[in-house]
Amino acid sequence: MVNISTEDYLKAIYQINTEKNEAATTTEVACKLDISKAATTEMVQKLSERGFINYEKYKGVELTDEGKKIALQILRRHRLWELFLIKVLGLTWSEVHDEAERLEHTTSDLLINKIDEYLGFPDFDPHGSPIPDKFGVLPEMPALTPLSECDTGISYRIMLVNDASNELMNYFTSIGIELKTELYLSGRLDFDRTLFIEINGIRHPVTEKMAKHLFVEKV
Amino acid sequence: MVNISTEDYLKAIYQINTEKNEAATTTEVACKLDISKAATTEMVQKLSERGFINYEKYKGVELTDEGKKIALQILRRHRLWELFLIKVLGLTWSEVHDEAERLEHTTSDLLINKIDEYLGFPDFDPHGSPIPDKFGVLPEMPALTPLSECDTGISYRIMLVNDASNELMNYFTSIGIELKTELYLSGRLDFDRTLFIEINGIRHPVTEKMAKHLFVEKV
DNA sequence: TCCAAAAGTTAGGTATGCCTAATTATTTAT
DNA sequence: ATAAATAATTAGGCATACCTAACTTTTGGA
Ligand SMILES: [Mn+2]
Ligand SMILES: [Mn+2]
Ligand SMILES: [Mn+2]
Ligand SMILES: [Mn+2]
Numbered sequence: 001m002v003n004i005s006t007e008d009y010l011k012a013i014y015q016i017n018t019e020k021n022e023a024a025t026t027t028e029v030a031c032k033l034d035i036s037k038a039a040t041t042e043m044v045q046k047l048s049e050r051g052f053i054n055y056e057k058y059k060g061v062e063l064t065d066e067g068k069k070i071a072l073q074i075l076r077r078h079r080l081w082e083l084f085l086i087k088v089l090g091l092t093w094s095e096v097h098d099e100a101e102r103l104e105h106t107t108s109d110l111l112i113n114k115i116d117e118y119l120g121f122p123d124f125d126p127h128g129s130p131i132p133d134k135f136g137v138l139p140e141m142p143a144l145t146p147l148s149e150c151d152t153g154i155s156y157r158i159m160l161v162n163d164a165s166n167e168l169m170n171y172f173t174s175i176g177i178e179l180k181t182e183l184y185l186s187g188r189l190d191f192d193r194t195l196f197i198e199i200n201g202i203r204h205p206v207t208e209k210m211a212k213h214l215f216v217e218k219v
Numbered sequence: 220m221v222n223i224s225t226e227d228y229l230k231a232i233y234q235i236n237t238e239k240n241e242a243a244t245t246t247e248v249a250c251k252l253d254i255s256k257a258a259t260t261e262m263v264q265k266l267s268e269r270g271f272i273n274y275e276k277y278k279g280v281e282l283t284d285e286g287k288k289i290a291l292q293i294l295r296r297h298r299l300w301e302l303f304l305i306k307v308l309g310l311t312w313s314e315v316h317d318e319a320e321r322l323e324h325t326t327s328d329l330l331i332n333k334i335d336e337y338l339g340f341p342d343f344d345p346h347g348s349p350i351p352d353k354f355g356v357l358p359e360m361p362a363l364t365p366l367s368e369c370d371t372g373i374s375y376r377i378m379l380v381n382d383a384s385n386e387l388m389n390y391f392t393s394i395g396i397e398l399k400t401e402l403y404l405s406g407r408l409d410f411d412r413t414l415f416i417e418i419n420g421i422r423h424p425v426t427e428k429m430a431k432h433l434f435v436e437k438v
Numbered sequence: 439t440c441c442a443a444a445a446g447t448t449a450g451g452t453a454t455g456c457c458t459a460a461t462t463a464t465t466t467a468t
Numbered sequence: 469a470t471a472a473a474t475a476a477t478t479a480g481g482c483a484t485a486c487c488t489a490a491c492t493t494t495t496g497g498a
Contacts (some may be wrong), residue, residue, distance in 0.1 A: 005455065027475055039456050041477055046454090058476060088307075089333045102325035111318055114308045117440060224485065245446055258486050265484095267451055277446060277493060 005104045007074045009043055010031060010052055013063055014071035017119075023060030077104040077108050079125035080115050087119065088124045093126060093178070094169035109134075128215070130159035142175040147185070147195065148211035155184045156216035164213060175204045182219055221271075223324045225294045227252060228262055229271055232282055233290035242279030291355040296323040298344035299334050305345045306338065312345060312397070313388035314419075328353075345436070347379030347398050366404070366414065367430035374403045375435035383432060391433075394423045401438055 002010075012032040016024035019166055029039040047054035054066035064073060081100040085091040092100065105137060107115075116122075123131075123139040125131055129139045136204050158181045176199040177183075184198040193208040231251040233373035241411075242430075249259040267274035271286035282290060300319040304310040310318065326334075332353055342358040344350055349357045363378050377400045384390060394403075395418040403417040412427040424431075 003454085027474095036457060036479080037476065038458075043455075045477095064460090069407070085330070089330070089337060095329065099327060103322070104323045106321035108318060110314065111304070111308070111310070115308065118308060130228055167399065244442090256446065257448080257488075262485075264447095301473085304485060337485090 144215035160215035363434035366433040379434035381432040
């Protein structure tokens, strides 16, 4: 079986591969896992030898089918735990990610399937991310746009929040941003592309970096 | 903070200390954790340097207050998880131990306190072991006798089952032994001290080694 | 009391996963 | 086309937690 580090590497590579639709670079992986590039190169060589990724020196990495299978298994565990912790145990949006980041490595298939069943085989986690089923199959998802690229003067519904930092999650919560929240994108500064959104009639500024974490569809 | 190995060592030492009421030997710790005596000696030296145990060469180890605090914290997590998995997620007696053995190391105080609350602040786990509260205080427990030392011709109630192996747990379940089960101790062979118990009128043999894992009080 | 067996420790080694500094390859901007 | 900047890799270390084999201490008979 695979160990915790391996699982976190494969998950990170999966997410980068999926976001960019091409090979993940050493730097991107190192950055996502908050470790040195040297350590990443080393580890990537081992993962390649073990058949989890395709790695070409200086060319980045992509998951093999086997690597993808493991990555999806970890994502499944992560997302089901997040939903379970919020729905059943009353943790908050900002509390669940770190907890799930650890639990995802210590949960058997037996247990995660029980959790899945308990929740009624949900399709999405509390941030709107799709939950792979027990076979690793992802539910259908509509194409979403990051709020940072949306046109002003239109209303949107938040369908996915990229859970990067607790601080950001807390800030979103504090201004009324949750999953499925509707907002009106009233304007954008030319200066630094700061956005202005209206939620329940109250106007809030949202920096471009923040807006890149919010994925929406038109209402 | 402490890592997984440290937590497992401290928990093992606590359990040995508590069972024998004296210092745990290197061999006992090694045996409980299924590692070599050499590795145990090494680790025990480190734990001593870090102030978690008192260690005297060739004399065995005992926990310091700090070590005991951590051990009780891990036991709390382990036992609450076992109860939660059985009560809420429908796992079986034999499935929960291994799961808890891992989850106990990846559960924050926040989460374990939520689980405690969800369960209504229980005093005992599914095997009858006492659950330390959030301050590390154990509930009052009546003195229990191992069935192996009990007199024949008397009825007993099972109050604690030492969860050593899944196989044994499954065997106990299969012959009707659960927590709080009442049984009649009908006889004992002189030959090898095998016991005969009656549950719901059916007679079962129980080896002495098995009987050492069953703790009872008189009905 | 003394000596062999058992218990415990030390020596020397391995695998894993990380680090910084130095080196090499690739990309970009003139 | 080339030099400087950037990205990636290699070299050389370190900490952790294991292992087996060799050695030392303790202990329990004879
Ligand atoms: Mn998350
Ligand atoms: Mn993780
Ligand atoms: Mn247990
Ligand atoms: Mn454990």
